Amino acid sequence: MDHNKTKNASEGIAPMGITTLNETVLSNQPESRYECPVCLNWLRDPVITTCGHKFCKSCITSWLKNSGHCPIDNINLSMKVDIFPDNYTKREIQEQRMSCPFAAKGCAVKVTPLDLDAHISTCEYNQPESSTQPNIEIPCSFVAVGCKETFDNQEDANSHLHNDVLSHMSLLMNAYSKIKIDNDMSNMDAKAQEALLWDAPDKDGNQSTTPPINDVNPLIRALYERVVVLEQRNREQDIVIANISKQLSAFAVAKMKQNNDMLLRYCMGHYIWKVDNFRARLDAMLKDHNKMLYSPGFYTSPNGYRFCVRLNISPQNPKYFALLVHLMKTENDDYLDWPFNGRISFAMINQYDPEYTQRDTMMSDSTLVAFRKPTTEICLRGFGYSEYAVVDDIMRNGFVKNDVLIVKVETRFPLSCDHRCAEAGKRIKPTNLVFQTLTSAPRPSRQMHGTNVNTSWTFKMAVLSQLIGFANRFSRAPC
Amino acid sequence: MANIAAKRIKREIIEVVKGEEGVLKLELVNNAWTDLLGEIAGPPDTPYEGGLFKLEIKIPETYPFNPPKVRFITKVWHPNVSSVTGAICLDILKDQWAAALTLRTVLLSIQALLASAEPNDPQDAVVARQYIENEPLFELTARHWTNVYANGPTVVWEFNQKVQTLLEMGVDEHNARVALSTYNWDVEGATEQIFS
Numbered sequence: 001m002d003h004n005k006t007k008n009a010s011e012g013i014a015p016m017g018i019t020t021l022n023e024t025v026l027s028n029q030p031e032s033r034y035e036c037p038v039c040l041n042w043l044r045d046p047v048i049t050t051c052g053h054k055f056c057k058s059c060i061t062s063w064l065k066n067s068g069h070c071p072i073d074n075i076n077l078s079m080k081v082d083i084f085p086d087n088y089t090k091r092e093i094q095e096q097r098m099s100c101p102f103a104a105k106g107c108a109v110k111v112t113p114l115d116l117d118a119h120i121s122t123c124e125y126n127q128p129e130s131s132t133q134p135n136i137e138i139p140c141s142f143v144a145v146g147c148k149e150t151f152d153n154q155e156d157a158n159s160h161l162h163n164d165v166l167s168h169m170s171l172l173m174n175a176y177s178k179i180k181i182d183n184d185m186s187n188m189d190a191k192a193q194e195a196l197l198w199d200a201p202d203k204d205g206n207q208s209t210t211p212p213i214n215d216v217n218p219l220i221r222a223l224y225e226r227v228v229v230l231e232q233r234n235r236e237q238d239i240v241i242a243n244i245s246k247q248l249s250a251f252a253v254a255k256m257k258q259n260n261d262m263l264l265r266y267c268m269g270h271y272i273w274k275v276d277n278f279r280a281r282l283d284a285m286l287k288d289h290n291k292m293l294y295s296p297g298f299y300t301s302p303n304g305y306r307f308c309v310r311l312n313i314s315p316q317n318p319k320y321f322a323l324l325v326h327l328m329k330t331e332n333d334d335y336l337d338w339p340f341n342g343r344i345s346f347a348m349i350n351q352y353d354p355e356y357t358q359r360d361t362m363m364s365d366s367t368l369v370a371f372r373k374p375t376t377e378i379c380l381r382g383f384g385y386s387e388y389a390v391v392d393d394i395m396r397n398g399f400v401k402n403d404v405l406i407v408k409v410e411t412r413f414p415l416s417c418d419h420r421c422a423e424a425g426k427r428i429k430p431t432n433l434v435f436q437t438l439t440s441a442p443r444p445s446r447q448m449h450g451t452n453v454n455t456s457w458t459f460k461m462a463v464l465s466q467l468i469g470f471a472n473r474f475s476r477a478p479c
Numbered sequence: 480m481a482n483i484a485a486k487r488i489k490r491e492i493i494e495v496v497k498g499e500e501g502v503l504k505l506e507l508v509n510n511a512w513t514d515l516l517g518e519i520a521g522p523p524d525t526p527y528e529g530g531l532f533k534l535e536i537k538i539p540e541t542y543p544f545n546p547p548k549v550r551f552i553t554k555v556w557h558p559n560v561s562s563v564t565g566a567i568c569l570d571i572l573k574d575q576w577a578a579a580l581t582l583r584t585v586l587l588s589i590q591a592l593l594a595s596a597e598p599n600d601p602q603d604a605v606v607a608r609q610y611i612e613n614e615p616l617f618e619l620t621a622r623h624w625t626n627v628y629a630n631g632p633t634v635v636w637e638f639n640q641k642v643q644t645l646l647e648m649g650v651d652e653h654n655a656r657v658a659l660s661t662y663n664w665d666v667e668g669a670t671e672q673i674f675s
Contacts, residue, residue: 039543071578
């Protein structure tokens with residue numbers, strides 16, 4: 001009888017199959033009345049709800065932590081009042097005895113369904129794969145380094161491991177040196193590796209599986225792309241630099257102009273006019289007597305009068321230079337006293353021997369239009385010498401050096417009216433008085449109309465006598 | 480992965496495999512029992528009839544106390560399925576999940592969802608609007624998508640030609656189909672949307 005029973009039991013299980021793991025699991029499939037709907041396993045410490053459903057105690061506890069409803073019919077459940085131990089079901093399950101799914105292999109163990117899983121995992125007949133799936137071959141555990149042996153069962157595999165230590169060692173050695181070479185390569189090609197990062201599409205495929213030496217093409221492509229990127233950046237930088245240098249030179253020009261303006265405004269009436277390129281300018285003036293040289297306007301004080309110096313070939317006598325000052329408009333004209341009262345000195349610098357520098361001082365004449373508040377940008381009338389120096393003397397006697405003529409102009413200002421008279425009486429020597437008989441020449445328009453200078457006869461004589469003295473001085477010049 | 484989850488998934492797979500042949504499928508993607516591939520057949524008498532729809536199933540560690548994450552891999556034109564991501568708007572995958580539900584019941588529920596759309600609780604507003612405003616066009620569009628993406632039997636030549644028109648303009652095929660479906664198969668509207 002006993003024998004029959006055993007046979008029946010094993011037959012009852014055998015049709016379910018014990019050849020695959022899934023069916024091993026399936027072999028422990030409970031009847032639905034013993035199954036927990038949450039874990040789908042045998043009810044463990046079964047409880048029953050007021051709505052008539054059975055669960056493992058732990059399953060329903062876990063579920064009700066987050067939900068207040070029955071997992072099956074959604075009826076409200078409270079852990080405290082709606083859950084009762086189902087000891088009847090518990091006893092029924094514990095009375096069941098199940099044969100081990102490996103009974104066909106010879107396991108005679110019979111356990112309660114709840115203990116079956118625990119037994120299966122420790123069952124001595126539960127040999128991994130080999131016992132249940134004899135057709136599957138076991139690869140050698142050195143398959144990763146290249147051992148291609150496979151075995152029908154674990155014992156063969158074990159004996160292979162014991163017997164082929166040497167070949168496994170050499171496989172290991174080979175694998176090691178390959179890794180070492182790859183490693184060295186990748187260290188050596190750090191840049192190349194970095195470049196590879198640019199090559200997004202190939203990155204995944206090549207980096208791990210192919211050794212770097214096969215990556216030449218993608219590498220070249222990556223490098224090429226990098227070159228293109230860098231060239232592009234280079235071009236952009238060039239443009240930036242060009243823009244900056246353009247700004248810089250514009251800034252430098254503005255700065256220079258500002259400096260010049262500063263010099264002119266803060267020269268306090270002491271202006272040094274350097275006429276460069278003098279030979280060419282002179283030739284142009286000799287060719288066309290209408291041409292004149294004007295200096296930039298300079299200020300007697302930062303907010304004072306503004307003058308400019310004019311040099312041209314005398315319209316009366318082409319052998320002579322005329323040298324005059326013109327008042328210019330300033331933004332301060334409304335606050336200044338008019339007519340201009342002051343002293344103006346010319347000095348044409350002898351650049352080889354300062355002793356021969358030609359100096360002349362003139363006092364302003366308040367009756368002249370030239371000293372009234374200017375109505376045009378440059379006052380039409382100038383004040384100075386219509387025949388100041390002989391052209392040839394200037395060129396010959398050391399006044400031009402390196403093609404530059406230097407004229408120094410000094411204006412003395414301000415002097416209050418009374419003070420000025422007293423000063424003038426005191427300071428100006430009688431010899432200088434001759435220069436006070438000076439011309440008040442109209443400022444010729446640039447088109448050179450009406451350049452006639454209103455000089456009276458006496459005027460001319462005085463100028464002439466002065467010029468003779470001037471010429472004498474020139475004749476004494478050393479060069 | 481928690482022991483209970485893995486154990487349950489094993490049983491659930493068996494349950495599905497042993498269940499309705501040819502209607503549901505469930506496969507393991509990895510050995511950790513966390514990623515599965517499901518397949519459902521389009522329900523009969525719907526625009527999805529004849530199509531096979533693949534689903535990505537991810538099992539959370541807290542399963543079955545929390546629902547599995549399920550989305551369509553196969554593109555579907557349905558008010559409660561995102562035509563872009565495949566996300567499914569289904570209550571039992573969210574707040575109405577119950578531990579007694581299984582992957583088999585989930586797949587059956589999704590199948591049922593295909594048969595009875597819920598346009599007032601949409602996942603894809605564009606599809607839902609079309610469903611409400613022009614149901615015949617929606618059905619034809621869904622049939623077309625089923626044909627193209629799920630091997631459905633109904634070929635809609637007119638739609639194929641319109642997609643082809645956009646393809647020739649250099650538009651990606653799927654983008655073209657989405658734009659045309661969105662614009663009720665108005666080629667001009669779709670073109671404008673793609674190139675704006």
